[in-house]
Amino acid sequence: MIIALIIAGFFIWILITGKIILSIQFKKEVKTLFGQSESISSNLFHSEQIYGLPEPVQRYFKYILKEGQPYISYARITHDGQFKTGLDKKWVHIKGEQYATTEKPGFIWKGVTAMFTARDMYIADKGRLVVLLFSVFKVVDAKGEEYDQGELLRWLGESVLYPTNLLPGERLKWMAIDSNSAKLTFNYNGLELFFIITFNEVGEIIQMETKRYMDKENLETWIIKIAGYEELNNVKVPTSFEVLWRLKQGDFSYAKFNIKRIEYNKAEMF
Template sequence: MLITVIVITALLAAFIIGRVNLAVRFGKTVNRLFASAKPVSDKTFNYDQLTGLPKPVQRYFKHVLRNGQPYISYVSLLHDGQFKTGLDKDWTAIKGEQYFTVEKPGFIWKGTTSLFTARDMYIADKGRLIVSVLSLYNVVDAQGESFNQGELLRWLAEGVWFPTNLLPGDRLKWIAIDENTAKLTFSYNGMSLYYIVTFDGEGLITQMETKRYMEKGRLETWIGKMAGYKQINGVFVPTNIEAIWRLEKGDFCYAKFRVTKIVYDQPRMF
C-alpha cells in the first residue's frame, strides 16, 4: 500500500511540475511572439480602399469593419469546442488560447484536453506543432517546409477574427471569380498561398478552401467553415469555425471551435 501511495504521489508531482513548466515555456513564447512585430494601429481603414475589389469582397469589408477602423496589430483569443486526433477517432472536448501578430505574420495556439496539450505556431517564419501527453512528454514535435506552409495558411484563414489583416496590400490580393466567390492570394517569405473564399448574400465569409499539406509531400484540400457572426469590440467576426479535410473518401471534420473571448491590441497573455 505504501509503495502504491508513493508511486501515485510521484506521478501527481511530476504531472504538476510538467504543467507548470509547460505554462512557463508557453508564456515566454507568447512574449517573444508579441515582441517580434511592430504595431500597425497608426493605419486606418476607409471605404476608398475597396475601389476595384470584387463585389463580394467589398460587401464583406463594409459589413465587418467601420469606416475609420484602426488596423488591428495584436490579437488574443479564447475558445472551447471539440477536436479529433485522427480521422477515425472520437471527439474530445478542448479549450484553447491563441495569440496573433500582424505586421510580422505569427501566432501561437495552445489547445488543452484531459489527455494532451497541443501547441501550434508560426513564429520567426517557422511553423511547428508540439503535442505533449499529460504535459510531461512530447509525443509530436513536427516542423519543416510543410509546416511552414500549413501554419502560415492557418494564420491567414484566421484573419477573419481580425479582418483588417485581410485588406489588400503589397502581400495580399483579391481576384474576382463570381458574385459569391473570390480568390485571396498571399505572398510571404518565398511562399505563394491562396484561398478560394465563399461569401453569403450579406457578404460574410462562410468558407475558405485551399491546398494544404496533410503530411509531408501530400497536398490535400483543406476547408475552413465560418458561422455565428457577432460584433466583438466593434468588429464583426465569426464565433464558430470548423476545420475539414476533403479527401477521396469524403469530408472529415476534425475541429469545431467556439470563440468565447477576443481582445485586440493588448499584447499580453490572458
C-alpha cells in the same frame, strides 16, 4: 500500500511539474511572438481602399469594417469546442488560448484536452506543432517546410478574426471569381498561398478552401467553414468554426471551435 502511495505521489508531482514547465515555456513563446511584430493601429480603414475589389469582397468589408476603424495589430483569443486527434478517432472536448500578430505574420495556440496539450505556432517565420501527453510527455514535435506552409495558412485563414489583415496590400491580393466567391492570394517569405473564399448575400465569409500539406508529401483540400458572426470589441467576427479535410473518401471534420473571448491590440497574455 505505502509503495503504491509513493508511486502515485511521484506521478502527481511529475504532472504538476510538467504543467509548470509548460506554462513557463508558453509564456516565453508568447513574449517572443509579440516582440517580433510592431503596432500598425495608427493605420485607419477608409472605404477608398476597397474600390476596384471584386464585388463580394467589397460587400464583406462594407459589412465588417467601419469607416476610420484602426488596423488590428495583435489579437488574443479563447475558445472551446471539439477536436479529433485523427480522422478515425472520437471527438474530445478542447479548450484553446491563442495569440496572433499581423504586421509580422505569426500566432501561437495552446489547446488542452483531458489527455494532451498541443501547441501550434508560426513564430519567426517557422511553423511547429508540439503535443504533450498529460502536459508532460512529448509525443509530437513536428516542423519543416510543410509546417511552415500549413501554419502560415492557418494564420491567414484565421484573419477573419482580425479582419483588417484581409485588406489588400503588397502581400495580399484579391481576384474575382463570381458574385459569391473570390480568390485571395498571399505571398510571404517565399511562400505563395491562396484561399478560394465563399461569401453569402449579407457579405459574411462562410467558407475558405485551399491546399495544405496533410503530411510531408501530399497536398490535400483543406476547408474552414465559418458562421455565427457577432460584434465583439467593436469588430464583427465569426464565432463558430469547423475545419475539415476534403479527401477522395469524403469530408473529414476534425475541429469545431466556438470563440468565447477576443481582444485586440494588447500585446500581452490574458
